[in-house]
Amino acid sequence: MYQEKQSTMKAILGQYHYAPHRNFWGVWQWISVSENGALGTFIKDFRSKEEAREFVWEMNGWGTPKNKLN
Numbered sequence: 001m002y003q004e005k006q007s008t009m010k011a012i013l014g015q016y017h018y019a020p021h022r023n024f025w026g027v028w029q030w031i032s033v034s035e036n037g038a039l040g041t042f043i044k045d046f047r048s049k050e051e052a053r054e055f056v057w058e059m060n061g062w063g064t065p066k067n068k069l070n
Helices: 049-059
Strands: 002-005 016-021 024-034 037-046
Touching: 016 037, 016 049, 024 049, 037 049
Parallel strands: none
Antiparallel strands: 002 037, 016 024, 024 037
16 A cells, blocks of 8 residues: 655655656655655556656646656
């Protein structure tokens, strides 16, 4: 149900984050953040990094990404 995730970016409680997940791109929502790491709950998988990124931006209230990924 819950999955621990480590990230180089700063985790903020309640925000969404995307990362590789098996052969897809997964999205997690941070549910616990401490100085030792962060714990997120899995939301869903996406077929492409761009789809996951757009979902995360929308869910975090950032609008839409201005630049495409390389």
